[in-house]
Structure formats: structure tokens, C-alpha cells
Amino acid sequence: MYRVLTCLTTEHDWRLVVLAGTICWLASAVAISLFHRARASSGRTRAVWIGLDAAVGGCGIWATHFVAMLAYDPGANAGYSISITSLSLVFAITIVAIGLCIALSSARQSVIALGGAVIGGGVAAMHYTGMAALELPAFIVWSPGIVAASIVFGSLFAAMALLVAVRRDNPVHTVAATGLLTVAIVSHHFTAMGAVTLVPDPTLGSDGLSISPTALSFLTAVAAFALLGLSLLASMIDRRAKSELHQQKVLLDTALDNMSQGLSMFDADGRILLYNDRYAEMMGRTGIDLQGRLLLDVLRQQKALGRWDGDPDQFVASVIAEARAGNSVTRTVSRNGRSIRVVDQPMKGGGWVATFEDITEWQAVQEQISHMARHDALTNLPNRTLFREQLEKALRLVRRSDQLAVLCLDLDHFKDINDSLGHPVGDALLREVARRLGECVTEHDTVARLGGDEFAIVQFCSDCEPSAVAMLASHVVEKVSAPYEIAGHQLVIGVSIGISLAPEDGKNPDELLKKADLALYRAKEDGRGTYRFFETGMDARAQARRLLELDLRAALQRGEFEVYYQPIRDVAKDVVVAFEALVRWNHSLRGMISPVNFIPLAEETGLIVPLGDWVLRQACMDAAGWSQDVGVAVNLSPVQFKNLNLVASVKDALSASGLPAHRLELEITESVLLQNTEATLSVLHELRGFGVKISLDDFGTGYSSLSYLRSFPFDKIKIDRSFVSELATREDSMAIVRAVTGLGKSLGIVTTAEGVETDAQFDLLRQEGCTQAQGYLFSRPRPAADVENMLIQPRQRLIA
Template structure:
């Protein structure tokens, strides 16, 4: 394509986007010609990746791509956006050295773009649609003149493909429309020989396509009118006689059986000149319309009397043909069509969706012989819904008794809308439009009462509270609405969706093979909800957990089913985020056992039986004990030792965590008071202790009652805590710091917080999670993360504690890496308060200095 003569137009982003939309190429499936072109560009220029990039309003979308795993990017990171702006070849030898692109995430990520070249796609309209781009993770000198010319040639070829594709599609659409139209479409060459004859022409003139093609157009003209018709056709072919072009002219047509009938004909030229070209005609059979017009003339005096000053919609139909004979002005306004489009047609012709039902009501009225009242919803052509209350009555006409069906319709839309809104508020959720909790309960009872098998999926969103806390409820509402849309799309016709709580949804599925279909549906929902949720402010990430029960296998009453689906959901959450779990009887046994364990834990807390063990933390520089982490321990008289992760989670769930936390904090402070003055005690805090509002007072009482100096108490918080109710959390951490207490961040590296938390609060120490320590000797990634955390701690003046050390090699690497403190079974397991007191009495370094020396 030669664009040397393409118009040079002033830049208009609106015009450019309009030109791009007119091509109807965005979000279309892959096409071989485009894919081969991108592969050719990558091969010819020796790069890893290439693409035909189209720049939409807010994104860059790839019509074809080679060596690129994704189909689009935000526009603000697209290199091709610069090529579009410049409308010239853009070459970036090394993006990391180019201030326009060096901070671009497509450049800064691992394996990011180093070399880039993009040639603009200039359409014949003069607008730039995007670019043919090539790029590579390796920088290069640039492009030779031959390569630059090749890339520009390939871009012109890509633009040709785009525009030819549009023309090809338009031709296909036009051909289908002409074949489907009810009007005859006939084309003839300059000599009058028929060269095109559509299916409607076959039907109207009674001649097959094979019979018509190649014959003179005179065959559709009555002999008495042949001379006048030929002159009209010749003027149309030559371009003269505007009265014969564009509009419709009433004529007489001739069928194959020699019968004449009224037609409307409109002519247009085709082709650009001799010997190519001729005329085309659109021809309509207006026999039925003419008959209706004659009938209308006979009844005009009657209609004038009926419609005078009538404010309601009034219509009259013929009781035999069911065709409309009259519709007044109020009727035109109500239906949204002029009377000319209604009269002479039946309800089946006018309203394909509901016409049969309207005719059934007419038949009931005709058969009854008395007035009948009906009410229905009518959808206008503009999509507006109108509710009519219609009285139908048969009346006599001038030709026969019961000739006409008279209808008077009252618009009751406002009344019905008000009633529908009351009903909607009673049964549907106002935010999402899904069924509400009341409808869910009624539906569940109904299915159980009928004994109909079904699957019930209980869906609980993950991390939704964090979204509300961080970004506010308006963003949360947008996310909930999008969740509802995705659930509605995922659930088949045999199911329905309800929102029963803030971020809780229920899906019902009926039919056969419920287990298999419920499993597939759960996977589909989890995949759908794992995708990002774009909002005006942020892109949110949620995810979900799903519990599933089957009726009647998992319960035959609503109470059993709801209890069991909650157990399945609870198990899904314990399995990790983004999981689905079917109920099984073992869950019920687990739940009973857990309820019993909760009762026993309450008794143990009441008797203050939860003890502490102390795991020493050593200085990497001196090898001496500097502090100890207080770890909760519970030895059950029958069950034996209960794992902390089990009884702590039970305490959090049943509301015991505040009291248990207060007991353990007081016990740890009292024990530490007897230790040497330089040895501190570290106590873990549950996130729920921050929510109660009593944490600061609890800590202050523990310090006061034990007599320990506040700076000898260390409180450990998990990384995940800092994203929950951010402002309130950091406010409480500041209050704890004001008391003189040290604050540590635990399990760093495995949560969801960002480095911005260190800007909000200066932690005293950061503890590297055991998972990185386990792999430091075998994983470059783990080692790099440890080094990064150590560097961060050094720069911010924080101590760095490595926990979970189990081998000499781990300890050596952590010391060499710069960790300031060490903790783990290699050095000491958690011990009782008495044993720890003995360890403090005999100075030793547990081999740490020897390791440093080695």
C-alpha cells in the first residue's frame, strides 16, 4: 500500500479511535494472515517477539503476536503508543537507557524489553491505528537502512490486511442482507440482460433464478408498458432522470403466469462505465397494501367518529384477517410506531415474539361475544416496556355482523412498576440484583419440601474485608457487583444465584450428575473470581472459597444442609484460599470434635492452664542469648500436647483470644522479670487482639503487674496483620511504641503486605520466615530474598532475625549474609521457663563463634 498520497490530517484522538472502531477488528479472533506476518517480522529482523499492536482508548491490543504470552496491556505502558503519537518509525536500541521507557514495568521486569522498533499503521484515512512492532530482551545497535525499510513495508502490508478485511466483511454482510430481504433485488447490464436475481424475486415474479438469468428484463414488464419502462431503465443506466433513482415509483409488474400486479420499484446504477455496469432495481409487491388501502377508504367515515378526541389507545382489527384497520394517535404513541407501519398487518407480523398471544386473546373475545379484559407487558421497538390493560369488544360493521374487533388500552405502566419495585425489594438484593437471603431461604425450603435433588454451593470471598478496609465500601460495592455478574455468567440455566450476606453467595444447581457438574461449576467460579476486578480507583484481587453439599446425600432438612455446607466451606478455607470442598461425614465428626475441644479450651483458660515455652534467640555477633520467644503450650490431660496452631485458631474463633492473650502476656512478663536485665522476651500477638480495642490497656497492665521495663518486652505481629484495617492497626502500633515496647514483624516474605508498611512504621526487628531459611543452601531465590531483607534491615536500622535454623550450613550462610540474630532447633528447642533460666546462668555461644571463624 502506497501512502505517499494519504491525507495529512491534524491529530485527533477521537477521530483516530473512531477510524479504528469503524474497521471492526478489535477483539476479533486470530487470523492466519496476520499471524504469519508477525512471524515473518520476527524472523526477518532476528528478534524474539513481534506484534500487530492496535492502540485503543485505554489499552494496547494485539491483533497478532509472536513470542508474547498476553493479548493486551494498558495503553500507558505500551511502547507502540509513542509510535502512534510520532506517526513515524520508532527505534529504541536499549530501553533501559532511554528515559522515556527505563521505568516502564515491561522494561524493568525480569527478561523485560531492551530493544524495540515500531512502524506506524497509517490507514488510507490518514489516521494512525497502531504499530507493527518488534522487540527483544537483548539490546542492539539499532536497525540498518534495509531493515528499517523492511519494517515499514511490513507495516504497510499489515494496514492493507486490516482494511481489506473490513471491505471483505462488508461485502459478505451485503450479500446476506440482499439474499434475506423480502424485496426483490434485480440487476441488469447495459443491454438489459438480467445478471442478478435474488430469492425474493423468484417468489414475487414466479421465476427461478436459472430461468431469469440471461434473459432480458422485459420479461417482468407488461407489453403495454414496455416502451416507458425501457426508457426509465436507460436513463437509470446513463445516470439521468433523478426521479427514477433513489425513491420508489409505483408500477405494474408481470408474473411468469402473465398476471399483472402492483409493484414499487427503485433504481440505482452499478459499475463505473462501459462495458461494465448497468442498473439495479429493488421491487416490492404491494398487492396486499393496495387491498388494505381500498378497505380503509370504505371504513374512513367510521374511523373518524371513533378516534375523535379519544385520549386512550384505540385500535380496530378485521375479525377474519386479524389485520389492523385503524390505530389512533394515542396508540401510535404507546406502541412507538406510526399507524402506517401497523395498519394492514397482523399481530404475528408486527410482533413476532408476542403476536400469537395477542391473537389468542382476540379469538377469546370473538368467541365469547362479550367484552373481555386482558393485561400484558408490551416491549416497544426502542426497548421501552409498557404495561397495557386492554378491553376488547366485537362490533358490527357495514359489511357483516361482528366485522370489527375494537380495543381500548389503558397504560398502567406506572402502577405496575411501583408494584414490581416493592416485589423486587422484597426478593432481590439492591446492590447486585441477585436473589436476596429471603428468596434463598424460600427457595431452599421449596426444593427440600419437593424432595428434588440439588447441589448447593456456599461461596465466601477471600480478602474482601481487606479491600473494604483499604479502599472503602464504594470500591467494595463495585467488586461485589462484578462478582455477581461473573457468578450469573458461570451458573447454567438449571441453577440460580443469591447473595445472603456481605460477601457470601449461594448457588443452587438442579438436574442430573450433580456432583460432577457442581465440581465443574466450582472450578469455573474459582477461576473467574481469581481474575482481577478493575474499578475506577484500583484493580482489586479477591478470590473465593467454596463449600458444596448435595441433597439428599448430605442432608434431608434445611438445617442439616446449611450446617453441612458451612462445615464444607470451613474446610475449604482451612485448605487454603481458592479451594472448593465437598461435605463428607468426617467433617461432621471433626466439627463435633472441634466443639468439644472448644469447651475443653474454655475450661483450660478458665483455670489458667495454658503454659509457655521459651526458645532462645542468639546474637550472630557474640553468640550470646539476647532474647527468647514465648510460645504457647497446652498439654491436654487425655489428648496430650495440642498443637498451638490448632488451639490458638480455636481461641480466635470462639472469642477466647483476648483473655488467653492477656494470660500469656502476663506470664511471659513475670518470667522475664527474673532474667538478666539485657535479655528480652518476645510475645506473639493475634490480629484479633488488635480488633478488640483492649490491647493497649492489656499490655500496660501486664507491664505494671510484672514490674518489667517496657523496653524488655518485644511484641511480634505477622505480616498479614498490616493489611487489615491499616490505619487502626498502625495507630495501635504507635501507641505500643510510645510505651517503650519493641515491635517485630514476623514471618516476613510470605504475606501480602508491601514495603510501604516500613514507611508507615519503623519496626525494631524483622524476622525472616523459616521457608526461606530452609532453602537458603539450595535456592538462589531464597538466598537473594534473605540478602534483600538483610539489606533492607541494615538501611532502616532494623535487626534481622533468621528463625527455623536446623543445619550448620544454614547458620553459616545466614551469618555471612548479615543476619543479626539467630533462632532455631540447631541452637535450642523451646524449653521450659526453669530450663531457660538455667541456660542463662551458664555463658556459652553454642558454636556460633566457631562457625563465624570457619
């Protein structure tokens, strides 16, 4: 070491030593910068960067050596062999290129260090080749130990320089790597110069192909300027590349930081190459150093912290295998109560890109949409779609010893409540019914709302008696029929139930529902508020009803309907004052069909509207031709009041027939007023406005008849036949008739008693002051052709 220091302090010109160090530093800085560029690129671009880096590094080593040799004073005139000097430059560039190729061939530190050591060997090869080019009258004697030390210094510091450079591309690591590479070159040169001992020999001299120190100074200056030029060019290229790279990095970072998705990129070994903060946040990996780490190590760390379930080795091996196979994989994981969809997309050359999307809200929306599509919005019960699915599932699970029943439910009188009190009350009532139905069944059963006031139940009973279905139906009737307290109203409804059983009545949903519907219809026919099981004959009755409906639709076109008339007599004068128009159906094949059989069917199917219009027009036409100006009464169905053209139909009938409006009397029932009080009263006032009389039929049978008399000034009230029939035998019936007739007198309203069949009834009505009477005592309903006879002949004393 003392020999090296002595050589450096006494045999060198310090000014040129500093210059050599400056050139070395500049060349090292550019070489490290170009090494970073080469490492960040691939293919042909990497080869270009390696070539430029080798040229700059080799020239820097060569210039450093010969500038330092100019600073060396050997004590005699010296020259330099041109060929060997040139060869030293070739050695420097070539070996540096080999070292760079080795260092960039792998990411392993041992390979990088080997590449750096080769570069250090290149420094040594250049130096000792350059020293062999020295020509002076003296022998050079080398100190082997110092020579070995110089080679070790160069290789060691060069290896360290590349290891520091690959750790991170930032100013701190770049300056440190530049300093280490400079130290590698300078320490080797001056240590090697310390190994030199000159032994004078006048016989030695130049061979004629040598170059003088002056010429060498010029060449070195040229080489230095070339180095500076290359350095400047490389610096400009590097600056431009760094600027473009920085812009791309800024754009990439901005895009990554503003993504709603998490993103990470992995190499073929599962090492994290790139990720954004959203990824770390979503996967619970904030506060963990992820860059450059193996995914396997990260997952093992998380498992140790209790943040990962499963086997990290198995998971990572599976992901890498899928990526190598080129398969795109989608999976859903749960993190911190959130659902995250992960998509692994393989990359060319190995590795994969993983995207992470929080789908918690999306899943909730999808579940809500699915729930809404399969459940009733009002009651949250399964709707028809889900009910059918669950029925199919129950049918698949049923065994020979099991019992499955389908119960179709229809609420009785719900429509009247919904129309009179409004939809909010009706909706609240449906929700309460749904709650009560839920209390009637077990967890094995299903309650559904099929629409409107229709509900259904699937009862699944394992190894139980058939009577269990009847017990359930009875319990439902009792539970639903109990009074309700809704919005200050006490409401009472009933329920009718039709029941079909599997497999006796069917083995598929459609068949079971159809037969339960038939049984439901039978329960309604039998008085409502009860349940009926399906029976074989029900299908035949339903078929007959469908045929009757088809005939009913065609009856108007075939002209099968007739209008019959029953007289209404003035009690005091005992004369006919009006006729009630009653429709009759004279079927071409089946003969006369009772109104009891076809009027309810016409109301259910809506055919009552065209049929009622026809009766109205025909009655007006008939009445206009009568010899006396008596009135004609026409019944209006509640269904007709839903028709917006009702007023226009009445006007058209009067206009077409020429019948004065005061001779037309329209009879309505309380159920008409239950529909929509304000709208109904508006129509009634409009009809009254152009002279038509309005009569309230079946008075006394409803619970709010008196309130109707106060809400609308009726021209007539008709006492229901149920009171008249027991007039002579029951005091309460007599009291009701007396009250109604007294009410009529007080309000100035005509009272008409229906169903008068005996002289005793007629005499009592006369005594109580009843205004009018009609019934079999006077005449049965008869065709229009008999009206004139009924007008002129006295009443017949017939007892029904």
C-alpha cells in the same frame, strides 16, 4: 274553534281574563317547583310535599276558573250554588293529588305522562263541576265536540308539563313546564266555555243556597289571596330547601371534585346516579354522557370503541347480583397502564357505591419492599430468605432421575482486600463476583448472596450425570479466580466451595446447607481455591471442632495454658538477648495440644483476644523476675488489633509486672497492616511512644513488605524460616537473606533469622551480618522454669 274565539273576545272581560291567567301562571309555577321537591324526597317528606302541591295546584285551578267566570258575561243575572262550588274545589285538590302520586310512583315516562293526564282530568272535573254550580234563568246546552277537545287539551298539556319537569331541575325546564301547565288549565277553561250555549228560561232561578257574583268575587279574592299566601309559604320553603340543597350540593361537589379517588353511585338497575370527574378520567370515560345512563349501555359503548375487554352483560349482571346480595366486592383492573382498585359497596334499598383508587405507585412500592426483603441490596441477587424458598421449591419439584446440588461459596482473601482498599472497592468486587457467578449457571439454577463474602448456588439438573456438579464448581473456581480490574487496582481472589447433593445428603434445606458448610470448611482446610463434596466423616470432624471450641473457652478458667520461651541469641556475641513467648495448651484429658490446632480456632472465634491478653500479662510477669535484663517478644494476632483496648492492655501488663517498656517487644505480621493502615499505624506509634519495641514478623513473605518499612520505622524485622531453611542449598534464598540484612544495616533495624537449625546456617548468617538468630540449634521452646538455665549455659549444637 271559531266559537271558542268568539266567546273569548265578545263574552269575557279581558282585564279579568288577564288576572285569571296571572293567577294560573303563579299557581303553575309553584306547583312545578313543589313537584321537583316532592320528586327529590321520599317517605313522609314526599307525602307532605305532594299534599302542599295538590293544595296549591287545586286552589290555582279553582281560582283561575272562577276569576275567568267573573270575566264571563252570560247576559242575565247569575248566581252560584255554594255546595257545588265547594265540591268543585274538593275535586280539584283531590284529583291533582292523585295525579301527582301516580307521576311520582315511577321513573318511567309513560307513568309520568299518565299522572299529568290525571291532573288534566282534574282540571276538567273542577271546571264542569264549577259550571254545574252556575244558576241563571237559562238552560246550558253543551257542544260535545268542543267539550271533548277541552278535556284532551287539558290532559295533553298537563302530561307534557310533567314530562318536561322530570327531565331536569333547572330554570329552562321549570319555565317550560310552568308554561305548559298554565296552557293546560287556560286552554281547557276557555275551550270549555266555547262549548256553552245559553237557552233563556224565565222559570229557572236560584234555589236560595246560591251565592251572588259579588260574594263570589269576594270568595275568589280570598281564595286568590290564600293561594298567594300558600304560594308565598311554598316559595319560602322551597327557597330554603333549595338553599340548603344547594349548599349540600356545593359541599358534595367540592368533596367529589377534590377526591383523589374516583366515585360513582348506581341504582338497583345499574343506572349512574352520581359520579365525579376523577372516576371518568380513571376509567377512560371522559367525553361520554354518563349521568342517568345504565352502566350496561356505557360498557357496550366502550366495547364498541375498543376500550373494554370482556362481556358487558355478564359483568354488569355479576355486579348487580353481588349488590343485591349485600356483598362488598374488591377487584383490581388495569386502565391505560395504571392499576386501579375498585371497591363496590352495596347500599340499602338496592344499588351500590363504587370507589376507584389508583394503586399503581402503591403496588410499585410494595413490590420494591418485597424485592428488597428477598434480595441482596448490593448485588440484587436473592438473599438467604429467597434462596431458602427457591431451594424448598426445587426440592418439591425434584424427581428420582433429577439431580439437585447446593454449593456454598466463600471468597478467599476478600477480607484483606476490603480492609486494605476500603469498602467501596470491596463492594464493587462483590458486584463483579456476582456478575461472574451469574454467567456460570443456567436459567434453571439460582445464585444467591447469603451475606458478607458468602454466596450460594442451587444447581438443578434433569437427567444428567453427577459430574455436572463438579464441572460447575470447577468452572466457578476458574471464573472467580481470574484477575479483576476495580477502581484502578488489579485484584486477585479465590473461592472455596462446599457441595451437598439431594437426596443423598439431605431432603430439606437446613440439612443440605449444613452439610455444604461442612464441605466448605474442608475445602478451606485443604488450601482454599478448590471445592469439596460432603463426606460422612466431615460431620464427625465438625463435631470434634465444636468440642475443641468448648474446651478452649473453658481452658482459660481452668488454667490449662502455659507460656513457653525460646531464646533469641546475638549472632556476634553468641549470647541470649531475648526470649520469644509461645503459648502452649496442656489439656487436662487430651494432654499437650499443638498451637497449629487451637490458634486458628481461637482467631476465628475471637477467643484470641482474652488468650492474647493473658499471654501478654504472664510474659511480662515472668520477664520481670529474670536475673538478666533481656527482652521478651510477644506475638500479637490481627484480631487483637481490632480490640480498642489493646494499648490499655499493654500498659496494664507493664504496670502490673513492673517490667520496663523497652524490654517488651511486640511482634506483628503483615496481615495486621492490611486491616486499616491509618488506624493500625496510629496504634503502633502510640505503643512505640511509651517505649515498647515493634517487630515485623515473617518478613519477605508478603508482596508489600518494603512499603511497610517505609510507612513505619520498625525496631526489628524477622527473616522468615522458609528462607533460612534453604540458606545453604539455594542461591536465591541466600540472596534474599543478604538483601534483608543489608537493608537492616542501612535502616538501622535489627534483623533476626528464624528457624536456625544447623551450624552451617548460623555461620552463613554471621558472615552476612545478621544481627540475631533463633531456632532449634539453640533450644526448643521450654517452660518458664528453664529460662535461667538457658540464660547461663552455652548454646547447644543440636541438629533438628
